Amino acid sequence: MKNYSVLFLLSALKSRSEIQSVTETADNDSEKQLVRVGLLYSGNESLSWPAGWTAVPTAYLALEQMEQLNALPEGLGIELVFIDTKCDQLVARRVVLESLKKADIDVYIGPPCSVGAYEVIDFISHSFFEDSGYQKPFLVATAAGYAESKADTTDLYRRLVPNINQFEHLDVIGQQFGWNRYGIVYDTGMEPMLETIRASYNRSLIHTQLIDVSMSVDNIAEQLESFKIKDVKIVRAVMIAGHGKVICAAYRAGLMTSDYVWFSNQWTWELILDSLPDYCTTSEISRIKSESNGLLSITLDPSSIKGVDSDVGITSEQVFEAIPEAKYWDLYVYDCFWIIAKCIDSFISEKTTQQKLESFMTNVDRVSFYGVSGLVRFDGLFSSTSQLQLQHLVDFSETVKISQFSSESYVSIETIYWKSGAVPTDFTQKTVIRVIEKTVTVNKVVALVCCTCAGLCILLCICIAVINFIYKNEPIIKITSPIINNFILMGSVLLFLCVVAMSSTAATIDTDIFLASCNFYLISINLGFTTTFGALFAKTWRVYKAFTQFHAQKLIISDLQLVVTILILIGLDAIILTLAMIFDPMGYELIRTHRNTELLNELTVQHYHYNALKCTMNSSVFFYIFGGTKALILLFGGFLAFETRNVNIEALNDSKSIAICMYNFFISTCVGVVFNFVLDWDQNETYILLGPLILIVALFPILVLFTPRHLKLALQRQPIQVNVRNSAIGANAKVGQHQAN
Known part of the structure; x- marks a missing residue:
């Protein structure tokens, strides 16, 4: 031949x-x-x-x-x-x-x-x-x-x-190693091919970098830095010339480590090895061989036609x-x-x-x-009908046939020697830290129970108010000052509504609604306390005056005087509230209550930050004013309750029951102060104790003062004989009727 x-x-x-x-x-x-x-x-x-x-x-x-x-x-x-x-x-x-x-x-x-x-x-x-x-x-x-x-x-x-330059072949190889993100480095003259690849593989082709092989190695290395910025680890070199220079530049750019995989045409390997000394130092070539995964190539498989x-x-x-x-x-x-x-x-x-x-x-x-x-x-x-092969240039010295494949099949022949001991990933596996912000709300079960109880208690107050109005001329009702009783009922209703306002975050964490709840809470807790306790205070004060004035021939303390006393207390509270709304309006803040950390897997850490909405006031001045006025009323009320502790007037003022209610207010208020300021609890935690406590404080006078008498009257519908006896002043003293007005 x-x-x-x-x-x-x-x-x-x-x-x-x-x-x-x-x-x-x-x-x-x-x-x-x-x-x-x-x-x-x-x-x-x-x-x-x-x-x-x-x-x-x-x-x-x-x-x-x-x-x-x-x-x-x-x-x-x-x-x-x-x-x-x-x-x-x-x-x-x-x-x-x-x-x-x-x-x-x-x-x-x-x-x-x-x-x-x-x-x-x-x-x-x-x-x-x-x-x-x-x-x-x-x-x-x-x-x-x-x-x-x-x-x-x-x-x-x-x-x-x-x-062999078709991008589909990288897809076939990538399926075996879990790769679906690629990059291509190419020089001038290869643009038409790259334009087509970009159009067809815009998802898996993450980055392409045009280089000028006539530039210096360091300048090319700067261009190749874009692969690190884009976090591309699988790189295909489509070059006409300058292969050794590109490999050397890739090393200087930090792209020839065990984390990266480089594909090039097999027929360029000899050119790369021959030209590396022209661009890299001896130590750089040594590190390229020892640190990199070598080169991979897709080429025709001669064994398929031999x-x-x-x-x-x-x-x-x-x-x-x-x-x-x-x-x-x-x-x-x-x-x-x-x-x-x-x-x-x-x-x-x-x-x-x-x-x-x-x-x-x-x-x-x-x-x-x-x-x-x-x-x-x-x-x-x-x-095409021919088979392709994947070859590996190990350590830039030994060629190993890894597999034989086509668009329809892949047959593994040898295992690739990866420098890291594992298949490189096509992106940097970073430790992902997820931070999830959660807003803590009041306990929904406790809130539901408290709001339900508050609603039932409000209905009870309305029923008692109706009985109070219908039977206002009955002696047993009339002699207890119905108008004063209505103040106690109104104050209790405000306290019940205060509990509902405290429960707002159980339904929604909308900040506008929460701010409105804060303002309503401030108003209802102050006016509710003052109205209820003020009415009890007025009743106790009348008992105290009536049964401690031994030398008075005639002592008249009308309901009007008591109403004025209550209104003065309420008016004082209203003035302080108005000044507070003007000069130190209510606000809110999101406070960090606690945090949890969950390790989802070896690369994912999830932090949960729990926050709670809290009602705030910029200044503490009005807070101390509110606290001071309530403390004075409590102290004076406690004194009156103590002084009238032995007064027992059946079916009249029931001063012993009033004293018990006064003690209840005093003790419960002290406990509430401890919950709020002594214990280091957040607002949602204290709600579990404060909500039921306020319900008890507001419900107690209803149950002690009104429920037995008013229900007995409503059920019997008969006039009740009233006997008055002063056990504290004189054992046999008779009081026919104490006219409230």
Whole structure:
């Protein structure tokens, strides 16, 4: 078998032009119709594309085998037009345009250089070429590949070789390792491919970074810092040149540690290793090898086609024997010529350019044969049958085949050696601290019970007030001063409503409602206390005056005097409340009561902050004024209750019961002060004790003074005889009737 590498070198010496034409036919008859095949290749050895020129000897080899097997129909031949794109997008456009004008190309075959491939396809997809009838079919035979773009809608090309740059392959790999966030670093010339990837994978493609490989290593490192900012750990390098410089810059940017995974094309590994010393120090190279996870690569799997019999005259092993420098994508170049041979009838002269294009694409989709690259068969755009492989460059020294996969299957072969001992994650697993703010409310069960009891007690007060009004002329009611009793009832109702106001947070934590509750609480607790205790105080004071004035011939203390006394006390309280509302209005604050910490998992800590709403006053002046006036009334009332403790007037003023009520108020108030100021409890905790305590204080005089007498009167509906006896002043003293007025 000929050495086709030597043939190419001889032809290159003969002509150094970018477009060269060589004619090969099925026989020696020069009258045969020729189909012009434009073979794009990369002859620019200054770039990093290895052996791009091997597509040319591969084409010679394919034509020789066609001739030996009489694969071309009689009367048809192939004219090869070699087009050197130099792996440059501008050159690719220019030389393709020249080839259309000078050589009238019928079909193009793509090179191993992806820049030339996608630039040509996008170029000839332009509407200008469509309108001019210049659009030509294109067979993609490049492993670096063309990423899907606007050519998809024009049906101009078919991909024989799997595109190792396609983002779908990262998705297949990512599913095995739990990755779904990726980044891509690329240089100028790869923008069209990246635009398509962004449009299709906007969710999983988190970040892309364009770099200028002509910049210094440190400047590139600054650009790569964006991957750390975006927290991208899985990085795909899509480069034309400067691979070693990029790896060195990535190390200086802190991206070559065990936390990161880098993908690059396998054929660039040798270039990286050779060029690293040009950009990194010896110690940096040593740390890159020892600290990083090496490099991963997605490439064609040669084992999937080794030993496979073909229908095209030779096997893949014989291709590499004839062309030692050939790469595996050259096998697809070889098979592309056989696709053209099987569909060459599409290019008969009677057809228009558009008809040729449509006929060729239709026939290509019907092709099915075993070539040197394996089974060649299409069912539409981007169809491929070959297997890919995942390779690992361990410590930048040893290549290990990790798996064999396709879009439909994944077969693991070796386990990847990760430097950290575990599969790197695609994002930084940070300890998540969640802070949940919760507003503590009063105990809902206690609030429900207290509010229900307060409502029932208010109904009881209303019933007693009704009885008080209906039977106001009954002696047993009249002699107890009904109007004073009504003050006691009104004060008790205010205290019951005070308990309801304290319970507002059980229903809602609306701050406006809470502020209104604070104001109502302040008013009701003060006026309720003053009204109830003031009425009891007035009654006790009358008993005290009546039974301690031994020398008075006649002592008249009317209900009006008592009412005035009560109103004076209430008026004093009202004035203080008004001044407080004007100069120190009620407010509220959210105070931190306590906090809990819960460890949800090893990376998530949840803090619960419990806050409570609290009624506040900016100044303590009015607070002490309220407390001082109530303390004076309590002390004086306590004194009167003590002095009249032995007075017992049955069915009249019932002074002993009044004294008991006074004691109840005094003691309960002291207990409430202890709850509020001595114990270090928050407002919601004290509610459990204060709510029931206020209910008891307000209900006690109702039960002691009114309920037995008023219910007895309401049930018996008979006049009750009233006997008066002063056991304290004189054992046998008779009082016929004490007229209240």
